[in-house]
Amino acid sequence: MASKHIVKLLDGSTHHYRLRGLNENDEDIAKWTKFCASVFSYKPNPPSPSYFARHFYNDPRHDANLVRVLTYRPDNNASSQEEDSIVSSVRIFQRTISMGPRHPPIETGGIGEVCTSPDHQRRGLSKVLLQDALKIMRDSSSRVGLEAMACSSLHASPTFQPVYSKVGGYKSVVSQWSLVPIRLQYFFSSESTGNQSVFMRQAQFPKDAPQLMKLHQIFSEQRFAGCIIRSETYWNDYVSAELGDTLWVMTTTSSSYHEDDSKNEDSEERIVGWISIRKRGGRYQLREFGADISADERDKETGEAKVTLKKPVNMAFVMKELLSKALSQAGETVEGDEGSAVSLHLPTVVWNEIKRDASILDSCHQIYFDFDGVQVDDDDGWMYVVFDESKEQTNVFDSTMRNEDPVPHLVWPTDSF
Numbered sequence: 001m002a003s004k005h006i007v008k009l010l011d012g013s014t015h016h017y018r019l020r021g022l023n024e025n026d027e028d029i030a031k032w033t034k035f036c037a038s039v040f041s042y043k044p045n046p047p048s049p050s051y052f053a054r055h056f057y058n059d060p061r062h063d064a065n066l067v068r069v070l071t072y073r074p075d076n077n078a079s080s081q082e083e084d085s086i087v088s089s090v091r092i093f094q095r096t097i098s099m100g101p102r103h104p105p106i107e108t109g110g111i112g113e114v115c116t117s118p119d120h121q122r123r124g125l126s127k128v129l130l131q132d133a134l135k136i137m138r139d140s141s142s143r144v145g146l147e148a149m150a151c152s153s154l155h156a157s158p159t160f161q162p163v164y165s166k167v168g169g170y171k172s173v174v175s176q177w178s179l180v181p182i183r184l185q186y187f188f189s190s191e192s193t194g195n196q197s198v199f200m201r202q203a204q205f206p207k208d209a210p211q212l213m214k215l216h217q218i219f220s221e222q223r224f225a226g227c228i229i230r231s232e233t234y235w236n237d238y239v240s241a242e243l244g245d246t247l248w249v250m251t252t253t254s255s256s257y258h259e260d261d262s263k264n265e266d267s268e269e270r271i272v273g274w275i276s277i278r279k280r281g282g283r284y285q286l287r288e289f290g291a292d293i294s295a296d297e298r299d300k301e302t303g304e305a306k307v308t309l310k311k312p313v314n315m316a317f318v319m320k321e322l323l324s325k326a327l328s329q330a331g332e333t334v335e336g337d338e339g340s341a342v343s344l345h346l347p348t349v350v351w352n353e354i355k356r357d358a359s360i361l362d363s364c365h366q367i368y369f370d371f372d373g374v375q376v377d378d379d380d381g382w383m384y385v386v387f388d389e390s391k392e393q394t395n396v397f398d399s400t401m402r403n404e405d406p407v408p409h410l411v412w413p414t415d416s417f
Contacts, residue, residue, distance in 0.1 A: 005070065007123045016073045017087070017125070019132060021065035029056060032067060035086040039115040052113065058241045059093070060233045063145070066092040066136070067113075068129050072120065088116040090129035092136065093417050094147065096229040098221045100407030103394040105221075105229050107147045108384075109137035111154035112417025127167050134168055138387050150393060153226075155381045155416060170383035173226070173400055175409045176348035179283065179377040181341050181370035187324050187334035200325045203247040203274065209235040211271045212249075212290075219290040224349070225399040225407040226382065228415040242414055243288060246276045248325045250318055273318035276414065277326045277344070284330070286346035287413045291318045315350075316358035320368050341370070345377060349408045382411060 002020035009015070022028050033049040033056070040046050056062050070088040093110035111133060116125050134152065141148035156164050164170040203212070209232050220227045230239065239247075250273035276288035291313050323344070324334050332342060351374070358369060386395045399407040 005128055007125075009123070015120075015123070017070045017128075018073070019068065019070050019128065022067040022069060024064040029053070029064060029067075032069060032086055032089065035117070036089060036113055036115055039117060054241055055113070058237045060231065060237055061094040063092075063094065066094070068092070068132055068136075070125050070129060085117075087120040088125035088129055090114050090126065090133050091417075092133050094149075095153075095415075096147075097153070097396075098225060098227040098229060099394045099396070100225045100399045101222060103399065106150040106393060106395070107140075109133070109140070109149045109152045110417040111152060130164075130167055134385075149387065151384050151386045151395060153382065153384045153396075153417075155411075156383055157381065161381070161383065164383055169385045171385070171397070172380045172383050173396055173409045175226075175379040175382055175411070177345055177377050177379050178348045178351045179375040180344050180346060180351060181373040182323070182327075182344050183368055183370060184327070184332060184334055184340040184342060185338050186367050187320070187327070197252060198272070198321065199251050200248055200321060201251065202245050203240070203243075203249050205240040206232075206236045208249060208271060209240075212239075212274060215271060215274075215292055215294070216290055218294050219292075220410065220412070223408070224410040225396050226409045226411045228411065230415075239288075239414060243276045246278065246326070246329065247274060247288065248276070248322050248329075249274045250322055272313050273322055275319070275322035275326050277323070277330065278413075279330060280345075283343040283345055284327070285413060286344060286350070289319070289322075289346070289350060289412075291315050314357045314360060316354045316361055316369075319354050347408070347410050348376075348378075349410065382409065 002018055005017045005019055007015045007017065022032055030049070030053070033052040036052045037047055037049045056067070068090045069086045072084050072087045074084060090111060091113040093112055095108050095110050096105050097108050098105050111130070114126055114130075136143070136146075137149045137152050140146040152168070152170070154164065154170065156170075161170075161172060213230060213232050213235050216230055221229055228234075249271050251269050251271050253269055270292075272292040274288065274290050275286070277284045278287050279285075293313075293315075327342065328334055333340070354369070355371065384396050386397065389395065396409065400409045
């Protein structure tokens with residue numbers, strides 16, 4: 001349902017706005033995508049309208065009415081039925097997020113694509129839209145077609161964190177990240193040395209989605225708080241479109257994967273790791289990563305597979321192999337000149353596991369990473385507001401800030417709003 005808003009400026013002038021959700025038609029959505037692109041056109045690499053369209057249409061849970069916009073009536077005629085231009089936007093993303101081991105996931109309303117036309121800034125329009133979005137999310141349990149949202153989440157720069165805290169009661173959660181120097185001159189793929197136990201290739205959808213979904217559940221969703229719970233449809237529609245050809249997988253066959261599998265004639269290709277990186281501000285960001293930390297054991301009586309939390313792969317080896325492919329694709333010269341290096345920004349919990357596993361490998365594998373040059377580079381931009389803290393439901397603050405055994409907070413950049 002639309003509502004009217006009047007803004008009075010210091011010069012005494014009044015301006016009439018109409019708050020509504022987008023209509024479920026391509027024309028209205030196209031107007032919105034063009035508007036968003038125009039507001040962000042100042043960026044060095046500005047997103048196109050197709051970027052916002054992709055975010056919307058590829059989201060399995062997209063809802064046009066959850067894209068909240070303010071439109072402007074330039075004639076200031078409050079009774080006018082004319083539909084004018086979009087001047088401000090906030091989108092609610094319906095997501096399910098993990099709470100770590102031993103706790104069920106919860107529903108969240110993500111806030112993203114917040115933007116206001118430069119001609120209408122400093123009029124409190126984003127505040128109006130955010131308060132409207134918060135009301136929708138708080139009342140979600142009584143709204144048809146919406147899951148009951150336990151909280152809202154967003155990612156904000158330091159400049160805007162006080163705004164979200166004041167207007168919506170959002171609080172920050174620290175995600176621990178590290179900046180690791182990578183020595184390019186020592187990088188090479190085992191494929192180039194004739195090691196045929198593993199293979200690297202670009203991900204293929206929908207073929208790889210079932211395996212990636214299950215592996216991601218064990219690697220991220222069951223271990224961290226804040227991770228987006230990904231369905232197979234989400235992998236096929238959203239992740240595949242967001243990462244495109246930058247998503248690499250490491251594969252092997254069941255015969256090489258199991259040392260004691262000599263009697264198994266099944267040579268099915270198995271994914272044991274995956275990666276995607278992107279360059280941001282002169283360094284690379286680990287946009288997506290995972291490794292198979294489960295062991296596929298077979299029941300002696302039934303022969304059925306049993307999944308446990310044993311780790312059959314060395315994470316340092318998986319990272320080195322896949323990163324070699326990803327960096328080459330990004331234009332870096334692996335096995336390059338002496339002293340050549342790049343920096344990789346990655347979750348600290350992942351880096352600690354890589355560092356641990358690197359100690360198991362021989363010395364030539366360990367020199368890829370400059371252990372002494374690692375820097376702490378945490379991200380405190382993720383913010384949450386819990387709608388009902390009295391409920392017997394674990395929230396992200398309980399999981400990540402408790403004194404005993406806190407759960408690491410991690411949202412993969414792939415899933416950012």
